Amino acid sequence: MTKKALAIAITLAVSTLSVSGFSAGDAFAAGKQNSKKVSMLNDAPATENKDSKDSKEMIDGKAFIQDMLEASDRYNDYSFNYTMKVYKKSKPIVEEGVFTYKKPGLIRLEETGQYKKGAVAVLGPDGKVRAHLGGMFKSFVAELPADSGMLRSANGHPMVQSDFKSLAKALKEFSKDGVTTKVSKAPTSLEGKSESVYVLELYKDKLWKKVHVNAKTKLPAEWWDYSDSGKLWSYATWNSVKANQGIADNFFNVKGVKTDISKLSAKDQAKLD
Secondary structure (H helix, E strand, O other): OOHHHHHHHHHHHHOOOOOOOOOOOOOOOOOOOOOOOOOOOOOOOOOOOOOOHHHHOEEEOHHHHHHHHHHHOOOOEEEEEEEEEEOOOOOOEEEEEEEEEEOOOEEEEEEOOOOOOOOEEEEOOOOEEEEEOOHHHOOEEEEEEOOOOOOEOOOOOEHHHOOHHHHHHHHHHHHHOOOEEEEEOOOEOOOOOOOOEEEEEEEEOEEEEEEEEEOOOOOEEEEEEEOOOOOEEEEEEEEEEEEOOOOOHHHHOOOOEEEOHHHOOHHHHHOOO
């Protein structure tokens, strides 16, 4: 395989390594759980959901975010199906996949939707991510540092910070940086949803992030991101959440012919960004 062909293969592989990690499903229990899947292809909400009147009574959200952080650390492992819709300028991008996590920080992501179908990325115990593209490129594995800019979802969030605890930590850091946080004083039931949720909102002048948090588990259920101008940027949800399954360490392996991107020319490496 020529350098040019190899660069294209790696580009396709690493550009698919994305994870929503921005929302959670219904009640999080230690066994199988089924929840209604939200179709994101055509009917994802382009604006805020219409919350009930109860959710309008808001209080400071800092203590609530701390509760979310503590709740996120109660599980040894978990997996979920995710769907994210990102409102790009050209046309919306829809991502679907399976995300798996195991303490102390192992992650496996597999793209299952039409977008980048078959791509797999694994964060191993050595802190490196190994990944490959499905189909004809599945035999090639690229090894990347966990903080690589190539390991970001379509909305720009890092794959390695998409587990429950990392998301809660991010919310906490936002509040420290002067972002206003508000949460509904009591949980509320939403139309078409089986589980009641708290409504968490973050403001930078305008609404910047909105999260529906499962009232039982204190874990995210849906997540909206907005630009500084108030325009919706992305919307995500999680489904079929399963916890404490006793997932084996060897599940966080990916096999294939190792490709060293550092040996590519500067021109070819630039294609990977």
